[in-house]
Structures are given as C-alpha cells and as structure tokens.
Amino acid sequence: MGEVALAAKICHVPTIWMSEMIEGFEGIRQFAIDGLKEIGRRAEARGVDTFILCDTHWLVNQGFHVNGRDGWSGTFTSHELPHMLNGLEYDYSGDPELGDLIAEEGNAAGLKSRCHKMEGMNLEYGTLIPMRHANHFGAKVLPIAANQFSSVEENRIFGAAVRRAVEKSGRRVAFLASGSLSHEFAPNHISQEKLNDITDEFHRQVDLRVMQLWTEGQIEPFLRMLPTYVKLCQGEGAMADTSMLFGLLGWDQYRGKGEVICDYFPSSGTGQTIVEFPL
Numbered sequence: 001m002g003e004v005a006l007a008a009k010i011c012h013v014p015t016i017w018m019s020e021m022i023e024g025f026e027g028i029r030q031f032a033i034d035g036l037k038e039i040g041r042r043a044e045a046r047g048v049d050t051f052i053l054c055d056t057h058w059l060v061n062q063g064f065h066v067n068g069r070d071g072w073s074g075t076f077t078s079h080e081l082p083h084m085l086n087g088l089e090y091d092y093s094g095d096p097e098l099g100d101l102i103a104e105e106g107n108a109a110g111l112k113s114r115c116h117k118m119e120g121m122n123l124e125y126g127t128l129i130p131m132r133h134a135n136h137f138g139a140k141v142l143p144i145a146a147n148q149f150s151s152v153e154e155n156r157i158f159g160a161a162v163r164r165a166v167e168k169s170g171r172r173v174a175f176l177a178s179g180s181l182s183h184e185f186a187p188n189h190i191s192q193e194k195l196n197d198i199t200d201e202f203h204r205q206v207d208l209r210v211m212q213l214w215t216e217g218q219i220e221p222f223l224r225m226l227p228t229y230v231k232l233c234q235g236e237g238a239m240a241d242t243s244m245l246f247g248l249l250g251w252d253q254y255r256g257k258g259e260v261i262c263d264y265f266p267s268s269g270t271g272q273t274i275v276e277f278p279l
Ligand SMILES: [Fe+2]
Pocket: 012, 013, 056, 057, 126, 179, 180, 236
C-alpha cells in the first residue's frame, strides 16, 4: 500500500532564483533555499518515490488536471516574470501511472479529472523552483493544476482523492502545496521597493495568524476562515493548493500541528513560507 510520507505548504517565488543566479541579489532568499533543501532531505530520508505538486502557476479554467508525461527536460523562462526568472535548466522523470490513478479517483469523486500525456505539456515554475532545490535524488515529479475558478470544497474533495490514489498506488509520495499565503502583487510604481516587503499590512497580519493556527493545531477554525481568506487576501490560484493539502490531510479530522521549516517572509508584496504537516 502506498503512503503520503510528507506533506507541506511551500514557496516557489522567483526571488529564490534571483538569490542564487542574479548579480546584486545574492543570498536574499538563502533561508527559502535552505527550507526547500530540508524538504528534499526529509523526502529522501523517508524513501519518497514521487513528488506531487499542486502548482499554482499551472492555472486552468475548467476541471482538474494532472501532468502525467513520462518526463521533461529543457530550459525554462517565465512568461510572467521573464526579467526575474530565465534560463532554468531542468530534467525530471514523470509518473504517468500515478497520474492516471489520481484522475480515476477524482472522477470517482464526481470531479471532472484528466491525466495528460501530450507533448507540449511542460512544467511551470511552481514545480521547477521547488524541484531544483528539493529533488536531488531522482524522484519522479507529478504536477497537478490549480483551477482558478474552483471552490474550497472542490479542492478538498480532490485532495482526498489524491490521498486515496497514492494509497492504492504503492508509491511513497511527498505532496507539496506550491503557492503563496496572501498574494497581492505590489503595484508597478513601487514593485521594486516591495521586493522584500508586503503590499498590505492587513495581509501580513492575517498570514501570520494563519501560521499561528497551523502551528497550534487549530485546523478547524482555519478551515472555517479559509473561503474568506482566499478572497480577502487574493489567494494565488484560488489557494487551490492549500485546500487540496488539507483535503489530503483529512480536513477537520487532521490532528497534527504544522512545523515551520522556513519563517514567514514577504516577496514582491506577497506572503510566503514553508510549513510541514506531519502525518
Ligand atoms: Fe507564485
């Protein structure tokens, strides 16, 4: 029987790439790089075969989608932020079999779900940046899209379907919710000065309260505030990743406490962190 061996909310901001690769920004996100490496170290130590990432940069408008190709290699430049992220080389194996199982379970749960294997279905940076630092041991990669018009409830159901698929698969899996906390990008005229700051203090304060609820194990009140949090704090990809993560964890039946792997930090106006949720 398969198992989810690690589950975490993670960050993927391009400033992580800048920290490593762009002159003048050296080391600005070293703590996030260290956090992603720690996720990788734990995944490898737990014998993880496959990273499943809900990637909030793979935005879809209808249904639920899994990228089940055999593998990908190439050079990535972001169409969203080409000045901040370009020339990222990658080479990963995929997990078509588990992708098919997830789509089957999603469909069985009443959600229109598809696993794709067509050429041209490439990786987005919500997958590529975390994998660059967390996957040094040749684990397979399986991205799930974030439907920007989906509801918290639909993502809860899909997350639970992912868990059932993993358990049927025989795989050991790390599930990574790859998306921000609050996600209001700083407006153009102050975008550069907000590189290391939050756009709206209200968002930072809500994000910090959310992290407090997570680390204290107060999951039920967090889930009750989640639909409003998504709206008021402009959740990235409708925070589909977060709802999916808690669906996978068991929703209000989850009794664990989040462990902060990377302290809260603002980036280009948005709120970011890495928190593992023990199973
Ligand atoms: Fe993002």
